[in-house]
Amino acid sequence: MRILIAEDDDGTAGFVEQGLGELGHAASRVADGVDALHAGTTETFDVIILDRMLPGMDGVEVLRRWRAAGIRTPVLLLTALGGIADRVAGLEAGADDYLVKPFAFAELAARIGALHRRPPISEVPTSFEVGDVTLDLLTRHVHRGGREIRLQPREFSILEQLMRNAGRVVTRTMFLESVWGFHFDPQTNIVESHLSRMRTKLNEGFDHDPIETLRGIGYRMRACA
Amino acid sequence: MAILVLGAAVYFAANAEFRRQRDAGIAGESVELARTFTTEGRTELLEAIATREAGGSAHPYGYALFDARGRRVAGGLDTTRPSAGWSDIVFHDPEEGPDPARASATSLPGGEMLVVAVDSEPLEQIDRTILTLFAAAFAVVLLLGVIGALLLGGYLRRRLARIGDTAQAIVGGDLARRMPIGSRNDEFDALAASLNAMLDRIQQLLDNLRQVSSDVAHDLRTPLARLRGSLEEALAAPADRLPLKQALRQSDELLSLFAAILRISEIEGGALERSFTALDVAELARDIGESYLPAIADGGRTLAIDIAEGAMVRGDRELIAQAIINLLDNAQAHTPAGTAITLAATPDGTDVRLSVADDGLGVPETDRARIARRFVRLESSRTTPGNGLGLNLAAAIATAHGGTLDFADNAPGLRVTITLPGMPS
Numbered sequence: 116m117r118i119l120i121a122e123d124d125d126g127t128a129g130f131v132e133q134g135l136g137e138l139g140h141a142a143s144r145v146a147d148g149v150d151a152l153h154a155g156t157t158e159t160f161d162v163i164i165l166d167r168m169l170p171g172m173d174g175v176e177v178l179r180r181w182r183a184a185g186i187r188t189p190v191l192l193l194t195a196l197g198g199i200a201d202r203v204a205g206l207e208a209g210a211d212d213y214l215v216k217p218f219a220f221a222e223l224a225a226r227i228g229a230l231h232r233r234p235p236i237s238e239v240p241t242s243f244e245v246g247d248v249t250l251d252l253l254t255r256h257v258h259r260g261g262r263e264i265r266l267q268p269r270e271f272s273i274l275e276q277l278m279r280n281a282g283r284v285v286t287r288t289m290f291l292e293s294v295w296g297f298h299f300d301p302q303t304n305i306v307e308s309h310l311s312r313m314r315t316k317l318n319e320g321f322d323h324d325p326i327e328t329l330r331g332i333g334y335r336m337r338a339c340a
Numbered sequence: 341m342a343i344l345v346l347g348a349a350v351y352f353a354a355n356a357e358f359r360r361q362r363d364a365g366i367a368g369e370s371v372e373l374a375r376t377f378t379t380e381g382r383t384e385l386l387e388a389i390a391t392r393e394a395g396g397s398a399h400p401y402g403y404a405l406f407d408a409r410g411r412r413v414a415g416g417l418d419t420t421r422p423s424a425g426w427s428d429i430v431f432h433d434p435e436e437g438p439d440p441a442r443a444s445a446t447s448l449p450g451g452e453m454l455v456v457a458v459d460s461e462p463l464e465q466i467d468r469t470i471l472t473l474f475a476a477a478f479a480v481v482l483l484l485g486v487i488g489a490l491l492l493g494g495y496l497r498r499r500l501a502r503i504g505d506t507a508q509a510i511v512g513g514d515l516a517r518r519m520p521i522g523s524r525n526d527e528f529d530a531l532a533a534s535l536n537a538m539l540d541r542i543q544q545l546l547d548n549l550r551q552v553s554s555d556v557a558h559d560l561r562t563p564l565a566r567l568r569g570s571l572e573e574a575l576a577a578p579a580d581r582l583p584l585k586q587a588l589r590q591s592d593e594l595l596s597l598f599a600a601i602l603r604i605s606e607i608e609g610g611a612l613e614r615s616f617t618a619l620d621v622a623e624l625a626r627d628i629g630e631s632y633l634p635a636i637a638d639g640g641r642t643l644a645i646d647i648a649e650g651a652m653v654r655g656d657r658e659l660i661a662q663a664i665i666n667l668l669d670n671a672q673a674h675t676p677a678g679t680a681i682t683l684a685a686t687p688d689g690t691d692v693r694l695s696v697a698d699d700g701l702g703v704p705e706t707d708r709a710r711i712a713r714r715f716v717r718l719e720s721s722r723t724t725p726g727n728g729l730g731l732n733l734a735a736a737i738a739t740a741h742g743g744t745l746d747f748a749d750n751a752p753g754l755r756v757t758i759t760l761p762g763m764p765s
Contacts (some may be wrong), residue, residue: 198606199658203615215594269631274665295631299603299662300596302730310633 116140116231117159120167121151121174122193128215131164134220135227148172153180160188162227167194167205168273175208189230191223202298221286221332228283243278246325246338248317250278259317269294270313273306277336278327286333310334341384343481354470358463359442365427366444367399369456374446377454385454386414401458402431402441408451417457421445429457499528503535515543556601559728563594600729607659607736615656615740618763619765621692622651625685628664632683636668643668646684651692652763655741660694660760665739666730667696667756675700675753691743692762696757708747734758 118135121337122128123146124198135142143158145151155163155177167174178190190212194201205213242251247260255271257264266274272294276285290306291297310326318324327335379719389403393416410421419431424445433439443457502520509517518539519532567590574583606612629645636643653660664683670723671681679700686693703711712735734756735745743760 196602198602199612199615200606200657215599295661296658297661297665298658299599301662303632303635303639303672304664305631305635308638309631311638312634332644 116161116227118142118167118227119151119156119158119160119163120144121148121163121169121177122146123169124166127166127193128195130220134224138224144318146170148174148177150299152177152180155186155188156184161244162230163190164223164227165190165192165210167192167196167201168330175205176245177266178205178208178210182288191226193218199298208301219332221284221329222288225284225289225333229280229289232280232283243275243281244337245278245281248274248278248325252277252296257317259321264316266313266316267309269309270316273313274317277334281336281338284335289333343474343478347478350468351470351474353468355463360468362442362458362463363444365458366442366458370444370446370454373454373456374448377448382450382452385444387698389415390751400462401456405448406453406454406455407690408695415455417455419443419457421453422455423524428460429455430667431457433459468641488718502530503528510539514675515546560594560597563590563597566590566592597729600733604729604733604736606735606742612656612659612740616654618656618712619653619655619660620650621655621660621694621760622647622649622660624657625664625683625694628668629683632665632668636672636681638743639672641672641675641679641681643742644680644682646682646686648686651685651687653692653741653760653761654763659737663734663758664694664696665732667758670701670730670756672718672755679753687761687762690762691765692760692761693757695755695757697750697753699750699753702749702752703747703755705749707755709753731756 118140119289120128120131120135120142122131123148124146128144128146132142132144142162143154144336145154146169148169149167150171151169151174152172165174165178174192178192178274181188181190189211190209191212191214191217193214194205195216202213211230212225212329214223241253242249244250249258250271251257252275257266257271257274273290276290287304288300288308289294291300295305314324314326317326324340325336329335348557373385373388376388377586386405389405393403394403403415404412404417405414406421407413410419412418417431418434419429419441422429422443422445424447427443427445429441429443430438431441440460441457442460443455446454446456448454506517506519518536521529521532521536567587570583570587570590574580574587577583618716629647630642633643633645668681668683671679673699676680679698682691682695682697684695684697686695703743712731731745738745738758738760741760743758746757746759748755748757
């Protein structure tokens with residue numbers, strides 16, 4: 116994947132670049148708003164990681180100009196400010212996702228993975244199939260190996276996120292945002308308790324668990340081996 | 341200025357009136373004497389003039405009769421012959437010498453000319469008197485004005501100086517000083533009272549800031565010290581990865597502490613209100629309750645959800661969710677396993693009450709006022725995870741929505757209630 120990192124803090128940029136390199140991505144770095152605008156306009160990237168506060172031109176302004184110029188590349192906005200108003204402003208300017216600094220690299224990697232595969236609006240799928248599990252968004256039915264699995268609404272949403280991102284990690288905060296709409300981290304791990312119930316229902320009578328737990332990072336769904 | 345304008349107006353008006361009267365008098369005399377001449381003859385005229393001149397002060401006029409060649413033939417008015425009509429002349433006063441006068445000359449049949457004049461001096465005297473009076477009045481007014489202004493200025497300066505001195509003292513660090521308020525209850529006292537109210541507010545904010553700084557200094561030091569300890573341990577034993585993992589976890593805790601502090605200050609800053617929308621809190625509370633059911637059951641406690649239908653408030657969904665969640669987190673963190681927790685949303689008049697109650701150990705009444713303060717953690721919960729900001733955040737959220745956060749005895753246990761102003765549906 117070709118990724119543009121627009122970040123003026125050398126430490127953060129280096130840490131992200133190295134991590135992405137290890138995952139096999141090709142990352143370019145710019146440290147200035149004007150350079151970021153130029154690079155994003157003249158080159159093609161799969162995902163752009165854009166810092167909100169760049170010298171030269173503010174990150175939100177850069178993003179607004181890209182969107183005005185018709186550049187639809189998924190953008191992950193990074194910010195040192197965790198305020199509600201900041202997040203709303205970032206998303207309104209056209210960011211696809213938003214991450215508050217400092218962050219764990221695994222979180223960033225998981226979100227970039229999710230952004231990259233996000234399908235264009237015109238091709239929104241209505242069902243998913245991973246291995247022997249199928250999930251229908253219209254009827255809200257889940258089947259595994261031809262057998263119907265009855266899930267609670269939250270459990271259904273969690274499975275939907277896993278299948279949408281099949282093969283990629285979904286983190287706890289990604290679940291909180293997409294399933295509950297919460298942009299904060301409750302002390303109680305509500306994701307884990309819902310996920311473990313969903314998992315029990317999904318695996319009852321089967322000897323293979325398609326959901327993989329990555330401790331401290333998140334969960335990943337894989338097709339059966 | 342007004343005095344000057346008034347003075348000038350009176351002067352000119354009076355002057356014009358006096359002149360008019362004087363001229364009317366002269367004209368009357370002239371007409372009368374001319375009639376005497378035409379009806380009774382020249383001799384009678386000369387007699388009338390002589391009689392009038394002998395009359396003394398009852399007749400202020402001077403008379404002269406000139407022949408066709410310009411020679412004065414009768415009358416005591418010692419002057420040269422003026423042209424016919426009105427004129428200002430100079431006559432020779434036997435006592436005072438040349439003297440200005442106002443004269444009217446009437447041509448008589450036969451070529452002679454009758455002149456009736458009146459000395460200008462009495463009129464000028466009146467003019468001078470009026471002018472002098474006004475000048476004196478003006479001087480007095482001016483003097484009074486200057487004295488008054490000086491006195492008032494001095495008074496204002498003294499009163500302002502008192503306020504200024506106090507302000508200087510406060511700038512100098514004496515924050516307890518307040519503006520002196522007099523007994524007069526005037527504008528200065530009102531100003532001093534407003535300034536004092538402002539100073540009280542500033543003092544309160546400063547106290548709060550001082551409290552927060554010392555809390556932050558104290559409560560951030562402890563986790564930083566722990567983090568430092570873990571890192572030191574990791575350096576000492578490079579093969580052992582446990583201290584590094586511990587350090588990572590500790591730095592995450594510190595970051596979440598910072599996030600909570602920033603969140604509270606953002607909420608207390610009060611700029612979020614524009615993002616408020618109509619919100620069904622009953623639905624939100626049910627949603628959160630249902631999301632928490634499995635987790636609370638996993639922790640060995642029970643959650644009962646008691647939600648009345650349709651309770652609308654104006655607010656931010658995520659903030660209210662966070663407040664409810666903080667209460668639920670607390671109810672689990674500070675109670676023993678087996679505790680029954682109840683999440684309720686009930687209308688109360690026009691308000692909406694959201695409450696989380698447990699049947700755990702409760703909080704002694706003396707501590708209840710304290711637990712919503714920043715970083716306050718009771719001795720009994722020192723060892724449980726948490727940063728001491730959860731209830732403070734919930735209270736800040738309630739306040740930002742125009743509501744309150746209260747604690748009550750649930751007999752047994754604790755009941756925490758958020759009361760929010762409802763929205764008419």
